[in-house]
Each structure stands twice: as C-alpha cells, then as structure tokens.
Amino acid sequence: MRMTLSDLLVATGAVGDVGERGNPVIESVRIDSRAASAGSLFVCIPGARLDGHHFAAEAVAKGAAAVLADRPLAGLPEGTPVLLVRDTVAALGKLARAWRERVGAKLVAVSGSAGKTTVKELTAAILAKAGPTAKNYKNFNNKIGLPLSMLEAGEADLTWVMELGISAPGEMEPLAAIAAPDVAVIHNVGPAHLEALGDVAGVATEKCKLFAALRPGGTALASLDYPELWAAAKAVCPGVVALSTKGGPAPYRAKYLGAISEGRGRFFLRLDDLEMEVVTPLTGGHFAENILAAAAAARILGATEDHIASGLATAVMPEQRFFCRRHGNYTLIDDTYNANPLSMRRAIAAAAETAQGRPLVLVLGEMREMGHHAESEHGRMGEVAAGSGARAIFYHGAHAEAVGEGLSRKGFSGIFAVVDSPDAFLATLAGTGLGGGVFLFKGSRSMHMEHYLAALTQSIQKDATA
Structure with a gap:
C-alpha cells in the first residue's frame, strides 16, 4: 500500500487530530x-x-506514522496523527x-467449505505466470485478515x-463488499460451521452472498455438483456459470485421471x-x-493453456493442507489445519489412495462447531474411516x-484407540507393531493435531539416528 494521510482520512471517513507532520x-x-x-499506520483493534x-x-515508538483508533489516546508523542472512527475494523475494510x-x-x-486455501494457491500460481499477482497470506480471510491481505498487495500487481x-450468518456481505470481485468462485459447500449456519442450505445461502458483490461485468462460478449451492447461486446471480467434476452439463469440467x-x-x-x-502436486479425485x-x-x-499447465505443475501447497513428507518407511500427511465432515471424508479417501496397499493409519481429531449435528457427523466419520482400509485409527477429542x-x-x-496426548498416542502406537506406512493427521484447528504429527516425526528421527 502507498497512500497519503489525507487519502486515509477520505477513505475511512475519519476525524480528529491529524497532528503537525x-x-x-x-x-x-x-x-x-x-x-x-x-x-x-497502526490500527487499534x-x-x-x-x-x-x-x-x-x-x-x-517503533516508527508508526499515524494511528487509527475509536477513541482519543493519551501518552502519544505530541503531534502524532490520530485518525478517529467509530469502528476500526470497519474502517480497515x-x-x-x-x-x-x-x-x-x-x-x-x-x-x-473445503479447500479454499488450495484453490487460492492454485489460482495465484496460474495467474502469476501471466503477471504480478497478490494473494492472502496463509488463510488471512476474515474481516481483519482479508483487508490486511489486500493492503499488502502492491501497486504493480495485475491480479x-x-x-x-x-x-x-451476516459475515459474507461485508467481506464481499470489501473485495468487490471481478470473478467469484464457490467450488463446494458442506456441513461446516453448522452450529451457527444450521445446515448445508444455510451454508450455501450465506456463501452465495458473495455473488451479489460482483463488479459490473463480473463472473460468478459455482459447482453444479452441490444442489444447495447451485440453487442458492442461481437465486442471487441467475447468470452464474457452472463447474462440474461429475459429468454435469457445465462449460467448465474436470476429471481425475490418476496418480x-x-x-x-x-x-x-x-x-x-x-x-x-x-x-x-495433488492426488485424489476430490482435488479435481x-x-x-x-x-x-x-x-x-x-x-493461456501454457499459464494453466505451468502454474498447476509448479504450485506449492502450504503446510497443514494435505502436505506429504517421506521419513524412511513412513509417509506422513499433514492435513492438520482444520476439519469439517466434507474435508475429513476427502482427506481419508486421498490418504487411502496414497497408501496403495501399504499400511494406513488415521490420527484424527474432533470436528468442532457441529452443533446438534456433532454426534451424527462423528458417527459418519467413523463409517468413512472404517471403509478406508486403515489398519489403525487413533482419535482425540469429544464424541x-x-x-x-x-x-x-x-x-x-x-485397532481403534482414543488418546488424549501425543505421548499417549506414541505409547499406544508402539504396541501395535506398525513400523511404517501412510499416516494421516487431521482435526479441527483447536485440536492441535500438528502436535501429534510432530511427536511421531521426532520419534522417527530419533530412531533413525539411534
């Protein structure tokens, strides 16, 4: 970002003492x-x-040239510009x-609902082949993270x-207004955040408010494969363009051809x-x-075709999102960033394909924010895990x-074992006789399943150097 103090005053509608600088x-x-x-500019959140x-x-004291605040501030050096607004988060947007x-x-x-960051990374990788491209840092995607990501973009960035x-409910509309997209894409919906959004139709309705913020001449893309999503998208944007990976009548289609x-x-x-x-750098049908x-x-x-082929071939997937590492006889899959029923089913299926006859071990954590659906969704998770061919399943959390x-x-x-700590996981694993294979680690963010992954990684490395 590069704007003058007066530009900031106009943009945010701020008033107050702008100092003598x-x-x-x-x-x-x-x-x-x-x-x-x-x-x-230091924004007081x-x-x-x-x-x-x-x-x-x-x-x-560290050099901030101005402060954006929702109240007068004491203790600042004389002459410090202070921009006053009712709501600093709204002003940031x-x-x-x-x-x-x-x-x-x-x-x-x-x-x-699942794979937003992967889509963002892949899209940016393609567009970067055509010119300077900015993207969110990691998953800075909420009412604070989105504007910060946009403000980090450079003046020379083309996309x-x-x-x-x-x-x-109510979160998408202000976010979409900040972004004002030229192209908006919603590639799936599933049972995520049901505690607040109620059901999959509620998820779809809230997400599709994104399409109402399209710039004139903009394009909405939505998957035809999710009935609730397609219905909600058509209600907001009758001209929405269809995507399909299931052979639907869509102008944009994809199919997985194998590893x-x-x-x-x-x-x-x-x-x-x-x-x-x-x-x-992705295997599994759900990545289509x-x-x-x-x-x-x-x-x-x-x-162009070359941009797309080259961008997809060289894209680098962020850690904690189905990130695979080899350690001797072990393939460790880090998908620990978050989990909901849709992403959990897909991760288990992809891990099973990765195993290809080798022992498969699932180290899973609770899926949170499920509300009254929690018991039934965790039961379904058990059914999906059972169908994966896993030799052992370790579980951490409620339900x-x-x-x-x-x-x-x-x-x-x-083997099914409930564990409450990484140490308990390692101790139980040691008694199974499993000395290698494919291990998937996944759970909701607050379950910190990366600690379980780290514990096994350290144990493998220790054994290798013993």
Missing part, C-alpha cells in the same frame, strides 16, 4: 505494535483479551476497498486472489472451448474441483463413542 505517505498497515515500522489501543504508544479501487487490479474471490472465509507418482496426479480439464491434461475452480477463474481472466459406533456399523476390525 504534514501529509506523510503511509506505506503499510499494522495491527501488531511489534511489527510497526517507519511509515506504517479492540479485543476481548488484548485491546490495540493500549499498544498505540509502542507502535509510534474501507481502507482496503479504497486501495483496491486505486490499484485497479482484477480480483478473484474464492470461497467454499489479486483473495480467499473469503465465514462461519456465521503418476506419490504426491502427483493427472487431471483432465474442459475450460469452455479448451481441453487439456495437467499434472499437479479445486483444480477446476482455479483453472476456470484464471481462464476467465485471460490465462469418541460416536466414532467407535460408526466403525462398528461398518465392521471395522482394526
């Missing part, structure tokens, strides 16, 4: 006082545990929208790829009038819709009995 250029926005630097207003003086209008880059907005995440090596797969794409095969969403969005913005009942319904005869 003229009209300095603001080159970055920070919400953490420890990251403040010369030429930055109020919170239940920490209130950014209490750290404004520290930010200014207004500032991001103003920067987006100034730069004029084409923006792709991505949402869905921005922004992931939008919601978990409750060619561990961690790499072949896919067929039909992108309106273009047909092509691509190789990606992620790859299709990315390729379709990029194609609409002018990506373990429901998982066990699901396993029993499908006749699971392997």
Whole structure:
C-alpha cells in the first residue's frame, strides 16, 4: 500500500487530530505494535483479551506514522496523527476497498467449505505466470485478515486472489463488499460451521452472498455438483456459470485421471472451448474441483493453456493442507489445519489412495462447531474411516463413542484407540507393531493435531539416528 494521510482520512471517513507532520505517505498497515515500522499506520483493534489501543504508544515508538483508533489516546508523542472512527475494523475494510479501487487490479474471490486455501494457491500460481499477482497470506480471510491481505498487495500487481472465509450468518456481505470481485468462485459447500449456519442450505445461502458483490461485468462460478449451492447461486446471480467434476452439463469440467507418482496426479480439464491434461502436486479425485475452480477463474481472466499447465505443475501447497513428507518407511500427511465432515471424508479417501496397499493409519481429531449435528457427523466419520482400509485409527477429542459406533456399523476390525496426548498416542502406537506406512493427521484447528504429527516425526528421527 502507498497512500497519503489525507487519502486515509477520505477513505475511512475519519476525524480528529491529524497532528503537525504534514501529509506523510503511509506505506503499510499494522495491527501488531511489534511489527510497526517507519511509515506504517497502526490500527487499534479492540479485543476481548488484548485491546490495540493500549499498544498505540509502542507502535509510534517503533516508527508508526499515524494511528487509527475509536477513541482519543493519551501518552502519544505530541503531534502524532490520530485518525478517529467509530469502528476500526470497519474502517480497515474501507481502507482496503479504497486501495483496491486505486490499484485497479482484477480480483478473484474464492470461497467454499473445503479447500479454499488450495484453490487460492492454485489460482495465484496460474495467474502469476501471466503477471504480478497478490494473494492472502496463509488463510488471512476474515474481516481483519482479508483487508490486511489486500493492503499488502502492491501497486504493480495485475491480479489479486483473495480467499473469503465465514462461519456465521451476516459475515459474507461485508467481506464481499470489501473485495468487490471481478470473478467469484464457490467450488463446494458442506456441513461446516453448522452450529451457527444450521445446515448445508444455510451454508450455501450465506456463501452465495458473495455473488451479489460482483463488479459490473463480473463472473460468478459455482459447482453444479452441490444442489444447495447451485440453487442458492442461481437465486442471487441467475447468470452464474457452472463447474462440474461429475459429468454435469457445465462449460467448465474436470476429471481425475490418476496418480503418476506419490504426491502427483493427472487431471483432465474442459475450460469452455479448451481441453487439456495437467499434472499437479495433488492426488485424489476430490482435488479435481479445486483444480477446476482455479483453472476456470484464471481462464476467465485471460490465462493461456501454457499459464494453466505451468502454474498447476509448479504450485506449492502450504503446510497443514494435505502436505506429504517421506521419513524412511513412513509417509506422513499433514492435513492438520482444520476439519469439517466434507474435508475429513476427502482427506481419508486421498490418504487411502496414497497408501496403495501399504499400511494406513488415521490420527484424527474432533470436528468442532457441529452443533446438534456433532454426534451424527462423528458417527459418519467413523463409517468413512472404517471403509478406508486403515489398519489403525487413533482419535482425540469429544464424541469418541460416536466414532467407535460408526466403525462398528461398518465392521471395522482394526485397532481403534482414543488418546488424549501425543505421548499417549506414541505409547499406544508402539504396541501395535506398525513400523511404517501412510499416516494421516487431521482435526479441527483447536485440536492441535500438528502436535501429534510432530511427536511421531521426532520419534522417527530419533530412531533413525539411534
């Protein structure tokens, strides 16, 4: 970002004491006082545990050129510009929208219940082959993360790829208004955040509010394979363009052609009038819709066949999202970032395909925010796990009995163990006699299944050097 103080005043509608420092250029926005630097704007974000207003003086001491706050501040150096607004989070969004209008880059907005970050990364990888491209840092996709990501984009960037995440009614509309996308894609919906959104139809209805914020002439893309999503999309945007990986009558289609090596797969794409095969660092049929969403969005913005093939082939997947590592006889799959029933089913299926006859071990954590669906969804998780051919299943969290009942319904005869710590997991694993294979680690973010992965990794490395 590069805007003057007066630009910020106009964009946010702020009032107050702007100090005696003229009209300095603001080159970055920070919400953490420890990251403040010369030429930055420090935005005071109020919170239940920490209130950014209490750290404004520290930010200014580190070089922040101005402060955005919702109240007068004491203890700042004389002459410090303080921009006052009613709501600093809302003002942050207004500032991001103003920067987006100034730069004029084409923006792709991505949402869905499972794989949003993967779609974002793949889309950005393709568009980066055509020119400078900005994207969210990791999954900075909420009412604070989205504007911060947009404000980090450079003036020379031709395209921005922004992931939008919601978990409750009323969250998508303000996010979508900030992004004002040229292309918006929703590649799936599933039973995620049901505690707040009720059911899959509720998820679809909230997500499809994204389409109402399209810029004039913009394109909405949605998967025809999810009836609730397609119905909600048509209600908001009758001209929505269909995606399908199940052979539906859609101009954009994809099919998984199989694995060619561990961690790499072949896919067929039909992108309106273009047909092509691509190789990606992803294996498993469920990744077809992620790859299709990315390729379709990029194609609409002018990506060529070469851009698409090269971008998908060289894309680097972030850690904690089906990230595979080899350690001797072990293949460890890190899918620990988060989990809901849709992403859990897909991860288990992909892990089973990766195993290809080798022992499969599932180390799973509770799926949270399921509301009154929690028991039934964890029972279904047990059924899916039983059908994977896993030799052993370790489970951490609530609803373990429901998982066990699901396993029993499908006749699971392997090892099922409930563990409450990484140490307990290692101790139980040691008694199974499993000395290798494919291990999938997955659960909701708050379950910290990465600690279980780290414990096994350290144990393998220790044994290798003993």
